[in-house]
Structure formats: C-alpha cells, structure tokens
Amino acid sequence: SKSTPSKFANVNFGDRGMSLEEELNDSNTYYLENDIAVIHKKPTPIQIVKVDYPSRSAAVIREAYFKHASTTDYNGVYRGRYLDFEAKETKSKTAFPLKNFHDHQIEHMRQCLKQDGICFVIIRFATLGRLFLLKATDLFTYWDHQVDGGRKSIPLPDIEQLAAELKYHINPLIPYLEAVDNLIDG
Amino acid sequence: SKSTPSKFANVNFGDRGMSLEEELNDSNTYYLENDIAVIHKKPTPIQIVKVDYPSRSAAVIREAYFKHASTTDYNGVYRGRYLDFEAKETKSKTAFPLKNFHDHQIEHMRQCLKQDGICFVIIRFATLGRLFLLKATDLFTYWDHQVDGGRKSIPLPDIEQLAAELKYHINPLIPYLEAVDNLIDG
Ligand SMILES: [Mg+2]
Ligand SMILES: [Mg+2]
Numbered sequence: 001s002k003s004t005p006s007k008f009a010n011v012n013f014g015d016r017g018m019s020l021e022e023e024l025n026d027s028n029t030y031y032l033e034n035d036i037a038v039i040h041k042k043p044t045p046i047q048i049v050k051v052d053y054p055s056r057s058a059a060v061i062r063e064a065y066f067k068h069a070s071t072t073d074y075n076g077v078y079r080g081r082y083l084d085f086e087a088k089e090t091k092s093k094t095a096f097p098l099k100n101f102h103d104h105q106i107e108h109m110r111q112c113l114k115q116d117g118i119c120f121v122i123i124r125f126a127t128l129g130r131l132f133l134l135k136a137t138d139l140f141t142y143w144d145h146q147v148d149g150g151r152k153s154i155p156l157p158d159i160e161q162l163a164a165e166l167k168y169h170i171n172p173l174i175p176y177l178e179a180v181d182n183l184i185d186g
Numbered sequence: 187s188k189s190t191p192s193k194f195a196n197v198n199f200g201d202r203g204m205s206l207e208e209e210l211n212d213s214n215t216y217y218l219e220n221d222i223a224v225i226h227k228k229p230t231p232i233q234i235v236k237v238d239y240p241s242r243s244a245a246v247i248r249e250a251y252f253k254h255a256s257t258t259d260y261n262g263v264y265r266g267r268y269l270d271f272e273a274k275e276t277k278s279k280t281a282f283p284l285k286n287f288h289d290h291q292i293e294h295m296r297q298c299l300k301q302d303g304i305c306f307v308i309i310r311f312a313t314l315g316r317l318f319l320l321k322a323t324d325l326f327t328y329w330d331h332q333v334d335g336g337r338k339s340i341p342l343p344d345i346e347q348l349a350a351e352l353k354y355h356i357n358p359l360i361p362y363l364e365a366v367d368n369l370i371d372g
Binding site: 032035045058059061070071 | 228229231245249250252264267297
C-alpha cells in the first residue's frame with residue numbers, strides 16, 4: 001500500500017471529471033456571489049470507521065472509506081426552480097460512453113423529474129475541448145435503449161443535435177445557466 | 187487520544203441532533219419511496235489528507251478532518267419547489283438557543299430565499315418532546331436582533347405563535363411537508 005501526500009487534500013478521489021468539476025465550482029461561486037443561483041457540489045460521502053480524539057486538538061479520522069453517492073453531484077436553486085445535475089468527461093472523440101453514469105444517478109434524476117425538478121448532465125469531450133448540456137430525458141432515451149441491447153454510448157452527432165453546446169466564457173467560466181433558461185422557458 | 191469502535195461508523199459526529207436527523211431521514215425515505223418528494227441529507231464534508239491504496243482492496247482514508255459545512259444539512263425538491271432546511275435540537279424547556287445555528291447556515295438560507303427557495307428550520311425541544319417548523323424569515327428576525335444586542339434565544343411562546351407544530355405520525359414519522367404546503371400555498 002502507498003500513501004498520497006497532503007497536496008491531494010482537496011482532491012475528490014471518487015471522480016474522474018476533476019478539472020470539469022473545478023470549472024463548475026468556479027462558475028457556481030460566480031453565480032452565488034452575484035445572487036444569480038445557489039448551486040453547490042455535494043461532499044463525497046464517506047463511511048467513517050475510526051476516529052481519534054487527541055486532547056486539545058481536532059478529531060482525526062483514522063479509518064474511513066469512500067461510499068457511492070445516492071444522488072448526483074450538484075443541486076441547488078435558480079429562478080425558484082430546483083436544479084439537479086451530474087458532470088462527466090470522456091476522452092473519446094466520437095461518442096459519450098454511458099458507463100460514465102451509474103444506475104443510482106439515473107434513478108435519482110428520474111425521481112427529481114417526477115417532482116418537476118430541472119435535471120440534466122454536463123458532459124465534456126476532453127480531447128475535443130467541447131462541452132454540452134444534455135437534458136436528463138434525452139440521456140434516459142439512450143440509457144434505456146442500452147438496457148434493451150442498444151449501443152453503450154451516445155454518438156457525438158446525436159449530442160450535437162440534442163444538447164446545448166456550452167462555450168467557455170469569463171465570469172462565469174461555464175455559463176451553463178443560459179442553457180438552463182432555455183430548458184425552463186422553452 | 188482514544189479511538190471509537192466501528193459501531194460508530196454511521197454516526198454523524200458533527201451534529202448534536204442525531205436522533206432528530208434519523209427521524210427526518212426515515213421520513214424522507216418514506217417521501218422518496220412514495221414519489222412525494224426527493225429530499226436528502228448532505229454528507230458531512232471531510233478534509234482528506236492521506237489515503238492508502240492497498241493492492242486488491244478499497245482505498246482507505248488514513249487521515250482526515252471534519253470540515254464546517256457551507257450549507258444547511260437538507261435540500262431537495264417538492265412540488266417543483268426547492269426546499270432547504272436545517273434540523274436542530276435543544277434540551278432547554280423554555281427557549282431555543284440561537285447558538286445552535288451558524289453564520290454560514292443563516293447566510294446560505296438568505297441566499298436560497300433570494301432565489302425563491304423554501305427555507306426553514308425544524309427544531310425540537312427534546313425534553314418536552316415538541317417539534318416545530320419555523321420559517322427562515324422568522325428565524326432571521328431573532329438572529330438579527332441578537333446581533334443588535336437582543337436575546338440569544340427564541341422564547342418557546344414566540345415559537346408556539348410563529349411556527350407550525352409538527353406531531354409525530356406513522357409514515358412519515360415527521361409529516362413536515364404538510365407544514366411546507368402551508369408555506370407554499372399560504
Ligand atoms: Mg461525480
Ligand atoms: Mg447539522
């Protein structure tokens with residue numbers, strides 16, 4: 001077994017989409033500080049097994065494990081509406097692999113949709129540097145078809161047609177709420 | 187320093203309101219399974235410092251610390267609306283101490299209210315076995331007055347007048363969404 005140094009302290013070990021997450025967190029900070037929306041990334045759930053309580057200092061977790069989240073990573077409120085989404089990246093240049101999503105995330109988005117929440121995924125083709133916002137209902141089409149023996153990924157041309165492409169910007173870095181406006185108003 | 191045994195694995199060490207939280211989690215499970223609302227408790231945020239990766243088994247967190255949450259504990263979606271709340275208990279029989287709430291929780295609820303979220307606190311007088319749902323705006327009145335030299339707690343008679351009393355029930359154990367209906371419709 002090997003140990004990671006403390007510079008990894010802020011890293012979300014459970015997720016591949018690291019830098020996309022950082023960009024979204026940065027965008028969410030902009031939206032928060034400008035009273036536009038309140039969207040936070042949920043903390044990674046941890047199963048704590050052992051905690052030390054040194055005298056005169058903070059409790060130290062000495063044994064713990066990463067758990068699977070029962071929800072998506074992001075949620076919050078915008079224009080009075082509940083927003084819920086997951087962010088994922090792929091290195092593929094041609095299609096977005098459905099294995100990036102988990103059953104419980106799909107199920108959670110279905111539950112939120114029943115309550116009239118706004119649910120979507122933000123997906124990045126890292127190699128192409130392209131970013132899309134895809135409605136959860138469009139993701140479900142491919143997800144359900146996969147279960148019935150369909151393909152295991154969403155072809156890029158389908159995404160180009162169905163999703164809103166997001167272009168990097170300054171303040172916020174990823175102006176994804178513009179695409180959400182279209183989901184709400186469209 | 188002393189260690190806790192593994193039976194504490196599921197305990198949220200950061201919170202005093204343990205059994206109230208369990209009751210709310212149970213109620214939220216009922217609401218979720220009956221397609222009434224999707225409300226989850228957020229995981230406790232942890233600052234991870236050191237992780238071991240034993241070969242052939244799961245990563246083990248070997249050094250980590252509890253962090254202060256930047257939000258409230260619960261949020262989700264109900265009737266298309268964003269819900270956000272904190273749950274707290276007191277042993278006092280006469281008043282609810284404001285020190286149970288933290289600046290960042292108050293600030294978070296103010297931010298959510300600006301986006302038209304439904305924000306409140308569920309407070310329990312543990313000794314009296316009484317439970318109330320108090321609107322965030324009513325909490326703010328006392329919070330802001332405290333800062334201006336006012337009293338450091340909310341008297342029970344004021345809570346009886348301002349808040350909705352919640353009575354324990356079966357399925358759900360705490361039927362707090364009935365009081366939320368009044369916030370939305372009232
Ligand atoms: Mg994730
Ligand atoms: Mg709490």
